Amino acid sequence: MKKDRANLAKNIYIKNKFKFRINSIQSVITLSFTSITLLAMIFIGIAFFSTFSDNAEKNAASSMQQIMNQATINLENYLHSMIGISDLIQSKISVAPLGNLEEINDVLSLTLEIRKDIVAVSIYTDNGNLLLTSPKYQYDNTYLVTQQEWFLKSIEDPLDYLFQPPHVQRLFEDKRPWVISLSHGITSDVSSIPQQFITKVDMNFSVIEQLCSEVVLGQRGYIYIVDSSGNIIYHPQQQLIYTGLKQEDIEEALKKEPGSYLDTYQGEKRITTIMNIEHANWTMVGVSFLDEIVQNKRNLNALIIITLLFGIIFIIIASIFISSKISQPIKRLEHQMNKVERGDFNIDNLEVKGEDEVKQLTKAFNLMIIRIKQLMNQIVTEQESKRKSEIKALQAxxxxxxxxxxxxxxxxxxxxxxxxxxxxxxxxxxxxxxxxxxxxxxxxxxxxxxxxxxxxxxxxxxxxxxxxxxxxxxxxxxxxxxxxxxxxxxxxxxxxxxxxxxxxxxxxxxxxxxxxxxxxxxxxxxxxxxxxxxxxxxxxxxxxxxxxxxxxxxxxxxxxxxxxxxxxxxxxxxxxxxxxxxxxxxxxxxxx
Amino acid sequence: MNTLKKIIILFLTSLLVFSLVSCTKNTLSTRENEYIIKVIVKKSDHDFWAVVKMGAEAAGKEFNVTIDFDGPTDEEDIDGQIRMVEAAINNNVDALVLAASDFIRLVPVAEKAKDANIPVIIIDSNIDSANMDSFIGTDNVDGGRKLGESLISVVGNSSNIVIVNFVKGAASATERESGLLSLLDDYPGITILETVYCNSDEQIATQMTLALIKKYPQLDTFVCLNAYATVGVARGVVGESKEGDVLIIGFDSTPEEISFLEKDVIQSLVVQNPFSMGYLGVKYAIAALNNESVPKTIKTDFKVINKENMYLPENQKLVFPFVD
The missing domain is CATH 3.30.565.10 (Histidine kinase-like ATPase, C-terminal domain)
Structure with a gap:
């Protein structure tokens, strides 16, 4: 009977040790600690993510504009320097149109020496006669300038700085480079009959390409430049577009006012940013792809989730550790108390350690056990002496x-x-x-x-x-x-x-x-x-x-x-x- | 017990830190060049192939692959090209883009490449095998017909012509000729005096031209089936001071041909699109590597160019390769 009770108590103790008890101090601490931290983390994660994702497109568009602004300024400076060169030549011409050819020639050779991006400079009279070129290659006689659109336009409106879209230069024999050119008219009134001259500065793509390729818009984003008629001035895949292997929705871009737009082209969602370029009546168009931003969002999402996950694991472990640290002395105490419950008073005094409360509890328990032991011994002694005296009385x-x-x-x-x-x-x-x-x-x-x-x-x-x-x-x-x-x-x-x-x-x-x-x-x-x-x-x-x-x-x-x-x-x-x-x-x- | 827990915590913490670091690394890492694609053409230093190379490199840049461009110094060096394909197989290139010098003789080595699990895209000139991933090039039969049409538009219904072909056996040569001949069947006024092969050598073409002009006093038009033939013939005609008297209908648009066109030595050119061949060759080689479906045949377009239309914006983009 007594043995059975002891076994039962032992079984309960073992069960309690290994079974997760929802009401134990350890689980209460662990659960509350974890859930509070979890809530806080999820709240922060959601707040962080929603703030970021709400503004992701806006941020992308505004950073795009900032980047492109800089590129536009650089490009305008470049065009302005071209106009400067054109003006310099014309100032020489206007002073002394024909008597000054040597000096003009020197200026041109010097300019071409310095500016590697300038392919050629040519000066025509208003009836199409080639007055001067630099460098001095064999002219292509089949090239009739009076039939060219740009020449006629410059004659008609000499004060306009006319930038021509990319075309093949036909000025010299056997030289067919692709150039962008600036033509401008000037009227010299030094002699009695005012005479008009047209200058043409041909430049290659090196500087424009450099300026544009510096612009990085995400991994796949790019910028391109078109003129007002939709001719491509620069595009990173210019040859592909010329060959018809790639398309670009230039018409759409030209219709729009400067600013940023969300659009879909060839099944891809993009942010298109449009900016005007002064001097040349060009338009700079920036394209960046929304899926990159979405990808960034996804990466952020994954990062937040992973961080949360590890945070949760970490917190659960930490709280299990902390709670077990707190509840361990109590558990030990409980274990000893179970022994006492089974009737075993022969336990050594419990080690007094842990937190103050637990220490107090342990001390009190120790005192209690000692007192119970004393009382029991007292009862045993009393009973014994009582019986002894009884026996003595009988003997007597x-x-x-x-x-x-x-x-x-x-x-x-x-x-x-x-x-x-x-x-x-x-x-x-x-x-x-x-x-x-x-x-x-x-x-x-x-x-x-x-x-x-x-x-x-x-x-x-x-x-x-x-x-x-x-x-x-x-x-x-x-x-x-x-x-x-x-x-x-x-x-x-x-x-x-x-x-x-x-x-x-x-x-x-x-x-x-x-x-x-x-x-x-x-x-x-x-x-x-x-x-x-x-x-x-x-x-x-x-x-x-x-x-x-x-x-x-x-x-x-x-x-x-x-x-x-x-x-x-x-x-x-x-x-x-x-x-x-x-x-x-x-x-x-x-x-x- | 406590030590064990501490070890577990330490382990998990380091795991956490490590995974966070690796996450960041993943997001920041940029893609390496994944594939090496070998492009072997018929001749390494020629304007036409230079444009093919440009196209291949444009695709390489776009799709982030390495382009290894090669070709024999001589277009007739078929063995040389075979050796190059062999070497490419041995070097374990990821894909091969090949402009075959010979319709028949390149077949074994190209199939060997396929057996080695290397995708093979044939450009410009096909080979006699159905096992290749794709053929990208001008429809040469149609090209030959276009050549015939431009001949008719220049000379009218009657003319005595000589056809200057390039390499006997090359698929593009055979096909262009058959296209041309099929069109000329409808024009009985056109007499073919002779068909010659210049072996894609300009000098041989020039010498042949001089001989042919002497041989056939009635000869009034050369129809040339590729760039070498065209240039060689044009030089010969200029050498004999026959420009304008003996007309030239040519193929492709090398700078020299363009120059002759501007000087009225050449009357008309059928211009192919080598840039597209190079670009699409690499593009579909990558598609084949990624196990995407690749069309078996892709026709690149061509245009007939003459002095009047060559500087139209749409044509000058084709005639003069845009060099960045």
Whole structure:
């Protein structure tokens, strides 16, 4: 029963240790800690992401505009420098148109020397005669300038700085470079008849390409430049467009005012930014692809999710760690308390460590255990002493009838002048009382015990008028061993009253002490009436109620022996009806 | 227990940091050049092939691949081209773009490349194999017909002509000639005096021209089937001072041909689109590498150019390659 309870408690403890308990301090701390941090992180993540993604397109468009603004300024500066060169040449011409050719020539060669982006400069009179070129290659005579559109336009509106879209230069024989050109008219009124000249500056794409390729709009974004008629001035994939392998929605771009637009072209969503370029009536168009921005968004998304995920894992682990740190001492305490619950008070004092509260708890628990232990010991001691005093009281009990009868016998003997009997009985009585008191000590030597029995037998033998005889066989070397006192007398009393007294024959009582290896055996034999099987139990369980008895029954002797020496020792009765009784008393070898 | 936990925490923290770093790295890393694409043409140093190279390189730039351009110094060096294809296979190039010098002899080596799991895109001149991923080029039969049409438009219904072809056996040569002849079947007034092969050598063409002019006094038009033939014949005609008397109908648009066209030595040119061949060759080689579907045949366009229309904006873009 007790064992079962202990097992049950153990099982509960094991279950509790391994089962996740929703109400445990650890899980409460872990869950609340995790959920609060989780909420905060998700909130921040969503706020961050939505802020970014709302503005992603706007940001992309505005950064595009900033980048392109710079490119536009650079390009305008470049065009302006071209106009400057054109103006410089014309200022020379206007001063002295024909007389000054040498000087103009020098200026041109110098300019071309410095400016690698200028392919050629040519000066025409208004009737199409080529006045001067630089560099000096063989002119292509098949090239009739008066049939060219740009020439006619410049004649018509000489003050306009006319930028021509990319075309093949046909000025020189066997030289067919692609150029962009600037043509401008000037009227010289130095001579009496005002004369008009047209200058043409041909430049290659190197500078424009450099300016445009510097502009980076994402990974695939690019810019291109068109003139007002839709001719491409510059495009990163110019040849592909010329070959028809690529298309560009130039018309759309030209329709729009400067600014940024979301549009879809060839199935791709793009942000198109349009800017005007001064001097040339050109338009710069920037294209960036929305999927890159979306990709960035996705990357950000993934980053946020990964960060959140790792954050959550980290927090869960951290909170498990922290909560276990907090709850561990409590758990340890709980474990010890479980032991106590199972009835095991033999635990060492718990180690007082951990946080203050836990320390206090541990201390209080330790104090409680100590106090319980003390109380228990106290109860044990009290009970023991109580029983001892009871036994002492029993021992001290002297049956008054026995004393009256003995004294009556003495008086009777004295009156009949049987002085020998008087002195023998008185001596025996004195010895009996001395030994039974024996200074209040619980144990006496075996010899004293035997003497006590002998004195009792002497008294009884006289009183029963020698109705029985007795023998005592005590080996010499047994006096040093001790025994609980007054164990033989109740047995002998029993033998006389219930055994010898009931028979007609002469009774014999023999007492024998036998020393064995680990114990001492008293063997008391009588040839009396014997005890029936029914009475045997009564004898062992019943207090002596006899009027004559000394008040201490066989049961009492047996209990005292067992109390003092344990269950291995005590009384054993061997009786045969109308034949006799043998009683064995077994005590351990206890030396003085 | 605590030590174990600390180790776990340390491990997870380092994992976290590491993964964050690697994430950032992933987002910032730029793509490396993934593929090397070998482009082998018939002749390494020629204007026509230079434009093919431009197209190939434009595609290489756009799709971020490395273009390795090569070709024999002599267009007749068929063995040389075969060796180049062999070398490309041995060098484990990712894809091959090939302009075959010979219709038949390039077949084994090209199929060997296919067997080595290298996509092969044929440009300009096809080979006699159906196993190649794609052929990109002018429809040469149609090109030959166009040549015939421009001949008719220049000379009218009657003329005594000599056809100057380039390499016997080359697919483009055979096809152009058959296209031309099929058209001329409808014009009985056109007499073909002779068909000659200049082996894509300008000097040979020039010498042949001089001989032919002497041989056939009635000869009034040369029909030339490629750029070498055209240039060689034009030089010969100029050498004999016969410009204007003996007309030339030519093919392609090298700067020298353009110069002759402007000087009325050449009357008409059929201009192909070599840039597109180079560009599309590489583009579809990449598509084949990525296991995307590639059309078996892609026709690039061509135009008939004469002195009057050559500087029209739409034509000058084709005639004069735009060099960045």
């Amino acid at each position: 009990q002297i049956n008054p009838h026995f004393l009256y009868n003995t004294l009556d016998s003495i008086i009777w003997m004295n009156e009949n002048k049987k002085y020998d009997g008087v002195s023998e009985m008185t001596a025996a009585l004195a010895k009996l009382f001395r030994i039974s008191l024996s200074k209040g000590s619980e144990t006496i030597s075996i010899c004293d015990e035997i003497e006590h029995a002998r004195s009792y037998l002497i008294i009884q033998k006289i009183r029963y008028k020698k109705k029985f005889d007795f023998t005592i066989d005590l080996p010499n070397n047994l006096c040093k061993y001790k025994t609980v006192k007054l164990i033989l007398q109740p047995i002998i009393e029993n033998a006389i009253y219930h055994g010898i007294n009931k028979i007609q024959e002469h009774g014999v009582i023999s007492i024998k002490v036998v020393k064995k290896e680990t114990f001492v055996l008293f063997v008391i034999t009588d040839n009396g009436y014997g005890i029936s099987q029914d009475n045997l139990k009564k004898v062992m369980n019943q207090e002596s109620t006899s009027r004559h008895s000394s008040g201490v029954g066989i049961k009492n002797v047996n209990e005292r022996l067992k109390l003092s020496y344990g269950n291995d020792y005590g009384i054993e009765i061997n009786s045969e009806f109308e034949v006799g009784t043998t009683i064995f008393i077994k005590i351990p070898l206890v030396e003085e």
